Amino acid sequence: MHKVEAPTAALRVALTVFRLALTPPRMAPREIIKLPDPRLRLVSQPVSEVDEGIRSLVADMFETMYAAPGIGLAAIQVGVPRRIVTLDLAKKDEPKTPQVVINPEILWSSEERGIYEEGCLSIPELYEEVERPAQVKVRFTDLNGTIHEVDANGLLATCLQHEIDHLNGVLFIDHLSKLKRDRIIKKFTKAAKRAEV
Numbered sequence: 001m002h003k004v005e006a007p008t009a010a011l012r013v014a015l016t017v018f019r020l021a022l023t024p025p026r027m028a029p030r031e032i033i034k035l036p037d038p039r040l041r042l043v044s045q046p047v048s049e050v051d052e053g054i055r056s057l058v059a060d061m062f063e064t065m066y067a068a069p070g071i072g073l074a075a076i077q078v079g080v081p082r083r084i085v086t087l088d089l090a091k092k093d094e095p096k097t098p099q100v101v102i103n104p105e106i107l108w109s110s111e112e113r114g115i116y117e118e119g120c121l122s123i124p125e126l127y128e129e130v131e132r133p134a135q136v137k138v139r140f141t142d143l144n145g146t147i148h149e150v151d152a153n154g155l156l157a158t159c160l161q162h163e164i165d166h167l168n169g170v171l172f173i174d175h176l177s178k179l180k181r182d183r184i185i186k187k188f189t190k191a192a193k194r195a196e197v
């Protein structure tokens with residue numbers, strides 16, 4: 001039998017550092033804000049530096065998006081007005097393809113238009129056909145600070161435009177007729193009031 005020494009201060013620090021290194025980024029799904037929450041109309045601010053706060057926000061956004069489930073999420077949809085989008089267009093039976101899009105800018109849009117039936121995690125269970133440019137060229141930064149330019153078409157083009165709209169306080173229902181949009185806003189406002197009671 002031998003006496004167990006209490007760990008020295010230096011050893012304690014080393015153990016803490018080791019433990020922190022082993023701890024994966026803490027992820028937690030966040031609440032998705034819904035129409036008519038006025039925060040959905042905010043213009044999000046650019047990200048100047050990818051720090052720990054941004055990394056953990058992005059981890060939470062993926063967690064939230066996959067749980068919903070959805071294929072795209074803008075930070076403002078979890079109430080954070082920063083120019084960050086998470087995307088994953090992989091189909092259910094395909095391996096995940098998470099993409100982080102920071103400070104996206106549309107550099108070019110085609111004259112040609114395309115129509116997709118769109119939905120939005122902030123406007124649940126509503127799907128409407130929306131017409132947008134069929135192709136776009138988008139510049140963005142990833143989580144490592146690398147700048148990318150993508151020529152997108154099809155679903156990716158639609159998804160990028162839908163999410164970039166969110167960063168500017170624009171919702172897909174803004175692309176519908178005023179009559180249709182007003183009807184939808186009224187319906188969701190009533191539902192929100194009912195949920196409050």
Ligand SMILES: [Zn+2]
Pocket residue numbers: 119120121122162166
């Ligand atoms: Zn949306």
